[in-house]
Amino acid sequence: MLRTSLRYLLLTIVFFGLFIVPSAYVSAREATDSATKQEKIELIKGKVASKVAELTKAITVGMEGTIERIEEGILTLDVNGKQKTVNTDDETVISKQNKDLSINKLKFDNLEENDEVVVIGEEQIGTDIINAKLVATAPKIIAFVGEVKEVDSRKFTFILVESEEEYTFDFEKYTDSVGLSGNEFKEVGFSKIEEGAKVQLIASPQKNSETRFTALRIIAL
Amino acid sequence: MSKESIIAIIIGLFVGLLAALLILFGPGLLKNLNLKLPFLKDTEETQVRLGGDLDQADTNGLTGQELVIETPIDGAVFVQSSADILVKGKSEPGAKVVGLSLANQAEATVNKDGIFELELKLLEGKNIIQVVSYNDKTESVQLTIYYAKD
Secondary structure: OHHHHHHHHHHHHHHHHHHHHHHHHHHHHHHEEEEEHHHHHHHHHHHHHHHHHHOEEEEEEEEEEEEEEEEOOOOEEEHHHHHHEEEEOOEEEEEEEEOOOOEEEEHHHHOOOEEEEEEEEEOOOOEEEEEEEEEEEOOOOOOEEEEEEEEOOOOOEEEEEEEEEEEEEEEEEEEEEEEEEEEEEOOHHHOOOOOOOOEEEEEEOOOOOOOEEEEEEEOOO | OHHHHHHHHHHHHHHHHHHHHHHHHHHHHHHHHHOOOOOOOOHHHHHHHHHHHHHHHHHHHHHOOOOEEEEEEOOOOOEEEEEEEEEEOOOOOOEEEEEEOOEEEEEEOOOOOOOOOEEEEEEOOEEEEEEEEEEEOOOEEEEEEEEEEO
């Protein structure tokens, strides 16, 4: 009985093997060849598609520059020594940020040569041509954090020390100042700017001075 | 040839043929039936959670974590209808973080994983964003962000 079963098993394995091995070999080879060809086709397709996309791709950019030339709806900007052409149309927003951070709408004709502007728009890669969504003039703005060293309540000025450097700030009527109490911000006046207080602020530099600024927004801690 | 041998040959042929057919046509058949193996979907939520777990394992190592802003990056450009942005970063757990933009301010306490988020508003044009972390030491990071309303 055992001998008969072993014979069954042996013969089954032999015939099974005879059919499977060649079939599996042929199938695997065909599958590999087919997969390789398909992979190559996909690779070429991908390369062509990415090249086409690259040639037509426009990226959103933001930059600052000085207006060198103004023509009909077109600005030529100097951006860090590189010329950029800025196209504007009816949908381009042209604005001016005032000293108090309020914003006024301008017309294209209000722009002048040598104006420093911020441009936001779409630039087609490798062309230096920007289709502008926004062209804005704005004052220079710098952020500070430090400790109040001195307060002059008559002149509404205070001196701030940041990294061992001293800066003088004018507190204007439009200066927006808040205090942080716990987790809440509350509007405060100049009187809350005290000696020794930690202060965060955004300010714009005053003409002809590297250490005097106009405070625009203040957080007193 | 004995009876048993003939039966074994027939069984072997049948099984071999069946196996060969399965190998030849099996993959195509599976494709046509559109059978898919289950897989783990790599969602943003999963990534955040995995990232969170990783950080949690390293909580002790966050003491002295320097202030870092992860998003947005310096010089980022936003063209969108909303003027709000979410500033995400890392600092020392428990530190108070205060953000100041041209339009508003926000504060947060850094969580145990060293992560914080601040909701700040932008003005159209160039924006300066200042983030300061207050703990044993005071650290600050400043970003320039461009924003145009869409």
